[in-house]
Amino acid sequence: MQATIYHEQVEALLRRLSVDHSGRTAIESILKRQEAGSYGEDTLRYWLTHLSPDEFHSIYYDVRLPLLNDSVVQIDALLLNEKYILLLEAKNLAGKNIFDLDHQQLVRIVDGVESGMPSPLTQADRQLAHFKNWLLEQGIQLPPMEALVVFTNRGAIIDFTDKSDPKVKRVVRVENLPWRVRDFANSCLEVVLSRRDLKLIEKAIVNQPPEQKKKVLRKFKIEQHELIRGVICPECGFAEMKRLPARWCCQRCSHTSKSAHLDALRDYELLIGEQITNRQLREWLLLSSADTARRILVGMGLKSGGADKNRYYCLESFKK
Numbered sequence: 001m002q003a004t005i006y007h008e009q010v011e012a013l014l015r016r017l018s019v020d021h022s023g024r025t026a027i028e029s030i031l032k033r034q035e036a037g038s039y040g041e042d043t044l045r046y047w048l049t050h051l052s053p054d055e056f057h058s059i060y061y062d063v064r065l066p067l068l069n070d071s072v073v074q075i076d077a078l079l080l081n082e083k084y085i086l087l088l089e090a091k092n093l094a095g096k097n098i099f100d101l102d103h104q105q106l107v108r109i110v111d112g113v114e115s116g117m118p119s120p121l122t123q124a125d126r127q128l129a130h131f132k133n134w135l136l137e138q139g140i141q142l143p144p145m146e147a148l149v150v151f152t153n154r155g156a157i158i159d160f161t162d163k164s165d166p167k168v169k170r171v172v173r174v175e176n177l178p179w180r181v182r183d184f185a186n187s188c189l190e191v192v193l194s195r196r197d198l199k200l201i202e203k204a205i206v207n208q209p210p211e212q213k214k215k216v217l218r219k220f221k222i223e224q225h226e227l228i229r230g231v232i233c234p235e236c237g238f239a240e241m242k243r244l245p246a247r248w249c250c251q252r253c254s255h256t257s258k259s260a261h262l263d264a265l266r267d268y269e270l271l272i273g274e275q276i277t278n279r280q281l282r283e284w285l286l287l288s289s290a291d292t293a294r295r296i297l298v299g300m301g302l303k304s305g306g307a308d309k310n311r312y313y314c315l316e317s318f319k320k
């Protein structure tokens, strides 16, 4: 799976916080959750390849559709054909997971510790409702649709407070997914979506809006001055590398690099902002010379704006 921008931001934040920073534990647990989630999505993809090619589907992953109220609906996988649409929400949760259907919550028991979280079924319902609204906004007649929650962790135990509730069928273990998709497909015999409808949906999915960066410093209540500044050595991870003519040199392992500042500036872009001035660059890379800073900025071919002292450069415009 492609790393999301948010994942990159969390990684950058951990790189730039000292090992004894009090915020690390919370951020590390988010990173772990992201990695488990991305493993879950890979497993989902693997099992969807078990659908034979004659069971026609277009399958889209990480679908993001813009809504009228400026928010975005995010769907892990979407199966589309002329007779139905299926939305899949992957959950890579270990331990025992009990769906409390009365209270719309998931009770989790992991290593003997019990905790609760909002029900993934409610989340899936919300995505389905948003997606239906979006289809209606496009003037598309609704085909049969369902949103399934797929458990991708093979060690997970799934249970329900009421096993006779019809919602039970909407929670699937990943290895049973191909069978469950076929089951649903067999109940949808009528062609509902026209070629035009399918094209319209596909076009919206392919042209999905790019993921926006989050304000991670604010989110984790970290001040900019708490971040480790400087160019980090790609060999040994030491901050900071020292600037020599036309290259960087690690003060710990003596590794030299001509381009190590690019990673540091990517961190700046992910954590602080997409625009940088000569002065901000010097502060971030711990450089004393404005000339060297200018050479670095010009050398990266960045688009710039403003004049004289207010001149700023757009880090986003850097093409690797």
Ligand SMILES: [Zn+2]
Pocket (backbone or CB within 6 Å): 233, 234, 235, 236, 237, 238, 250, 251, 252, 253, 254, 255
């Ligand atoms: Zn080094």
